[in-house]
Amino acid sequence: MLITKIEKCKMSGNSFGKLFTVTTFGESHGTAMGCILDGCPPQIELTKEDIQHELNRRKPGQSNVTTQRKEDDAVEILSGVFEGKTLGTPIGMIIYNKDQQSKDYSNIKDVFRPNHADITYQAKYGHRDYRGGGRSSARETANWVAAGAIAKKILEKEGVLVNGFVSEIGQVKADSINPKNINNKYFFCDESKLSDLDSMFNDLIEEGNSVGAKLGVIVENCPVGLGDPVFEKLDANLAKAIMTINAVKSVSIGNADDLLKLKGSEARDEMTSSGYSSNNSGGILGGISNGDSISLSFIIKPTSSIKTKGKTVNKEGEEVDIEVTGRHDPCVGIRAVPIAEAMVSLVLVDHLLINRAQCGQVKQELPFSE
Numbered sequence: 001m002l003i004t005k006i007e008k009c010k011m012s013g014n015s016f017g018k019l020f021t022v023t024t025f026g027e028s029h030g031t032a033m034g035c036i037l038d039g040c041p042p043q044i045e046l047t048k049e050d051i052q053h054e055l056n057r058r059k060p061g062q063s064n065v066t067t068q069r070k071e072d073d074a075v076e077i078l079s080g081v082f083e084g085k086t087l088g089t090p091i092g093m094i095i096y097n098k099d100q101q102s103k104d105y106s107n108i109k110d111v112f113r114p115n116h117a118d119i120t121y122q123a124k125y126g127h128r129d130y131r132g133g134g135r136s137s138a139r140e141t142a143n144w145v146a147a148g149a150i151a152k153k154i155l156e157k158e159g160v161l162v163n164g165f166v167s168e169i170g171q172v173k174a175d176s177i178n179p180k181n182i183n184n185k186y187f188f189c190d191e192s193k194l195s196d197l198d199s200m201f202n203d204l205i206e207e208g209n210s211v212g213a214k215l216g217v218i219v220e221n222c223p224v225g226l227g228d229p230v231f232e233k234l235d236a237n238l239a240k241a242i243m244t245i246n247a248v249k250s251v252s253i254g255n256a257d258d259l260l261k262l263k264g265s266e267a268r269d270e271m272t273s274s275g276y277s278s279n280n281s282g283g284i285l286g287g288i289s290n291g292d293s294i295s296l297s298f299i300i301k302p303t304s305s306i307k308t309k310g311k312t313v314n315k316e317g318e319e320v321d322i323e324v325t326g327r328h329d330p331c332v333g334i335r336a337v338p339i340a341e342a343m344v345s346l347v348l349v350d351h352l353l354i355n356r357a358q359c360g361q362v363k364q365e366l367p368f369s370e
Contacts, residue, residue, distance in 0.1 A: 028137030034094040035143040042088030054149035148342020170211035208307030213333025224291035233287025241343035254282025300333040
């Protein structure tokens with residue numbers, strides 16, 4: 001009876017987006033991960049290689065600073081694409097898990113890992129998949145990256161570019177930010193710091209510990225007009241998308257680090273006939289994109305699954321010691337770069353389609369000279 005009364009509510013929380021909607025399934029140590037992307041426009045050029053390229057940036061086991069779980073993350077397109085173009089029908093994709101080692105988790109099936117979703121899952125559902133965290137595992141994000149790869153193709157057709165990067169890991173902070181120069185195993189935007197990172201991670205791996213990270217995403221050439229002024233603000237939706245990523249604890253839009261210290265006369269983005277004089281707002285005003293670059297940053301906490309011994313409780317509430325075995329990232333922030341790009345891209349395409357549906361007849365332009 002209760003379910004009947006709230007049948008309009010998406011109770012499960014496994015779908016993201018309004019017009020451009022992705023619904024995902026799968027557990028970390030289950031048979032496969034997969035998703036269905038609905039609302040994709042027809043005639044978008046798309047190949048399996050386009051999706052695989054993004055998945056390869058995220059997949060585990062590619063260096064000593066990520067989990068050593070070896071997954072090909074080979075995607076199969078099941079529907080919605082024909083002769084290299086989207087059909088406008090649901091796009092089904094599946095990624096089979098190949099390297100599960102569920103025995104690594106048998107010793108914690110009745111114990112709750114500190115700072116993990118184990119205890120809240122058990123309390124909410126009364127039953128959980130303890131193997132790698134099940135649905136709460138970051139393995140789920142492979143689905144988001146697959147869907148985000150298609151969103152990226154749509155954005156590229158519009159000239160919109162989405163670039164993510166890592167700017168801080170532990171105590172190592174970039175002195176300069178070049179989001180297009182991250183061709184290193186850390187996705188780090190300042191190559192002068194790579195030797196410092198190597199040294200830090202050698203110590204972390206030997207210690208069996210972890211660190212957090214600060215990441216950023218910059219969107220170039222975003223059109224004006226995306227977002228709505230009240231409950232569907234573009235920045236609010238972007239913040240939700242980023243907070244959905246595992247281990248993210250804070251999100252900032254624009255020049256948030258300095259805004260607290262600046263006076264209003266310094267913080268406001270003044271305008272001239274040729275455009276904005278600054279971009280402290282991060283490319284969004286009143287919840288609507290203003291035509292400038294969109295910038296956001298976020299912080300990811302240190303990996304909770306570590307080999308360092310700690311204190312916790314079991315299902316009976318008894319205090320026990322815990323030492324998590326298995327294969328885990330010493331910094332989950334590193335592989336979060338393609339995930340963040342994917343989530344931002346999904347939001348932007350969703351808003352792009354919504355904006356065209358509502359305001360397609362409006363000539364959306366700014367009064368600035370070229």
